[in-house]
Amino acid sequence: LRDLGVLPSFSRPRVSNDNAYAEALFRTAKYCSRWPGLPFGSLDEARVWVMEFAAWYNNEHRHSALKYVTxxxxxxxxxxxxxxxxxxxxxxxQRGNPERWARGVRSWKLPGHVYLNRERDAQQQAG
Structure with missing residues (x-):
């Protein structure tokens, strides 16, 4: 793997190229309705599928972490x-059928900024 430029992972928390992030993306790909039923016939066919998947993932797939926006x-x-x-x-x-709502409407607000290593960034700014 090192010859191909793949770095080993030691399960570092909140690192975007760590195994957990790769596994989450792989699960999304695997359960996508576009997942191929048969192996790819060629490398070019695989590349086309990945490009189409990336376009779907970015433009159509509604992410739960983003409050279901793309x-x-x-x-x-x-x-x-x-x-x-x-x-x-x-x-x-809720106004039309209040008895169905035990609590208020969920928050549909997203944070202004998204962080991968918020703790580390805060420590660097403080230091």
């Missing part, structure tokens, strides 16, 4: 409008 919506700053509309739909549903 990465493209988040990066294009379209997430706030989509989440505001969703919040209004939920509030209207």
């Amino acid at each position: 990465p493209a919506q988040r990066h294009g700053r379209q997430d706030a409008a989509a989440l505001k509309q969703r919040e209004q739909v939920y509030e209207a549903a």
Whole structure:
């Protein structure tokens, strides 16, 4: 693996190229309806599939960590409008049928910034 430039992982917390992140992405790919039923016929066929998967993942797949907006919506700053509309739909549903709601409407707010190593970044800024 080292000859191919693959670095070994020692399960470092909150590191984007660690095994847990790779496993989560692989699970998303594997359970995607686009997952091929048969092995790829060629390297080019595999590359085309990966490019199509990446486009789907970024532009169509709604991520739970992003309150079910797509990465493209988040990066294009379209997430706030989509989440505001969703919040209004939920509030209207609650008003229309309040007995179905034990608690208030869930928060559809996303944080302003997303961090991978927030603790480390905070330590570096303090030091």
